[in-house]
Amino acid sequence: MNDLEVRQLRYFVAVAEELHFGRAAARLGMAQPPLSRAIRELERQLGVTLFERTTRQVRLTGAGEVLLRDAGTALEAITAAAQRARHAGSASPRLRIALKADIDGGLLPQILDAYRTDPAALPPELILGGFGDQPGALRDGLADVALVLSPMDDRGLDTEPLITEPVLVAMAATDPLAARSRLCLADLAGRILPNGAPADAGRVDAGRAAPRRPGEARPASNLSEIFNLVETGSVVFFAPASVARRNPRPGVAYRPVGDLPNCTLVIAWPQDARSPAVAALVRAACAIAAGRRAPAEPQTRSTTA
Amino acid sequence: MNDLEVRQLRYFVAVAEELHFGRAAARLGMAQPPLSRAIRELERQLGVTLFERTTRQVRLTGAGEVLLRDAGTALEAITAAAQRARHAGSASPRLRIALKADIDGGLLPQILDAYRTDPAALPPELILGGFGDQPGALRDGLADVALVLSPMDDRGLDTEPLITEPVLVAMAATDPLAARSRLCLADLAGRILPNGAPADAGRVDAGRAAPRRPGEARPASNLSEIFNLVETGSVVFFAPASVARRNPRPGVAYRPVGDLPNCTLVIAWPQDARSPAVAALVRAACAIAAGRRAPAEPQTRSTTA
DNA sequence: GATCATTCATATCCCCAGGGTATCGATCGC
């Protein structure tokens, strides 16, 4: 009946991910016996067995899988509470905007200009994370609002679409496929993306990033690195049309991919955000994007956040 | 840097709500000094002052207000994780459907019939909560899916609309206003709702329920009680048209209210639900509702959850 | 199939975090 403790959830997540008490204990910086005891106590409190264990192997039960999913979001909520409180108490609160460099479709300067005219605006602070996990940063309270490409993992977030564009594939100009003017996903079988995933998987990687195994090469984390790899033919790369337009490079060819869905640049924020500064930025972004979509008749309808 | 503990958050919430260390300590079943110390330690960990305290009064700082909001959702996430794991591990998992009695517009039997034909269906279990907080039950893991009237507090939930209907006001047949065939909200000034709120506030109570002060009368918790009160002229009551249709009573008059927005019956579930049984019920509900909206051409398009 | 290595569980000890009691000190009402 007594409720769970954060410590118990962290222990559980470690064991559930490692499926090995010894390794999980090492990862937690503690000895194995207290970890075993803690998991047993957790199971007793819940009245549920979370792991099927023999002396040789550990497996998650159904209840364990459920808890693993929910424990993650609960831990995110806790760290987010701490981060947001820290930030709110700091002397100079800012509006922390997370985005990958160069995916803003060139809208960011105008959005910021419009945003700064809003009386509710706080000074903006850009958090540029290369292959960083912007939705995760929102959920963990490290950022207040983000510009990301949809589809993405939007659990706990509210979003507003800004602009939709086709996705092009960037490949070496010398690539045999570059001779063709139009491709489909199957043509890319065998090519790999900068993050090591196969290129023909249909962008299923849009959700949670797979955990990187230690020893693997660090994936390229910015466009310069990526274009270097692309030019050498090592990888191919999916880029929204605006990114392609803003990065013409002699050694790189962009080609449309027939059966790849369009991607949408969205502005996202935590669902329970009540900050007027976030609302101001969302308003500004929607207004600018609407103007971009229909430049003849600039729209001014404000979108409530 | 060490992360927060559930205990600290509970302590903080208690003090933040009571704004009084002594009362908060009593509510937590502990003495006041360790509570003071725990809050100080929390502030030290966050590097932020959460309360402005003099010896005579305690006030929340801005950071404290932020934390109060986020702490609530974090605690909900923790208890939800525990509840869902408990339920998933129980011998006979069921699909727990939360709703207020009689607000289903008469759709529930058909929905359940359709649902039961789905191979992914688990045995349904109805959780009927009178004035209960269905969205809260979803967030706390006490139910898997709910039928509720929108607008409501949908943080962390996904919803799908089922049917939209006008809202009528139920009043005593002897009420002078019952002589008129059409009313507007302002006409109801001075009347009160079964939960004690003023009737002309425009249903702003749709969000989080206000905490009930001890000593106040318990609000009526089911339709029978409510209609009794309505018949005596003690209260008025807002009812969707389908509820009115299914509850004709001699002593009660239903009248349309001009400036009251329609209400929508929605099916809601936790945003990160992955249960096939939830998806099956959502599909069934959407199909039945679509058929109800256009009975001439029964729709079978399945709605993915 | 006997032996060994691996891995989770049990037994036992120990320390400190978190809670209790007593008291102080500051502020407000009268």
Next chain:
DNA sequence: GCGATCGATACCCTGGGGATATGAATGATC
């Protein structure tokens, strides 16, 4: 100015969470 109220400080003490040592069971190897 005096007492009452309420948060802060000082100090003690207990129990839970952690470590170490060891047991027990299973799978691999020859």
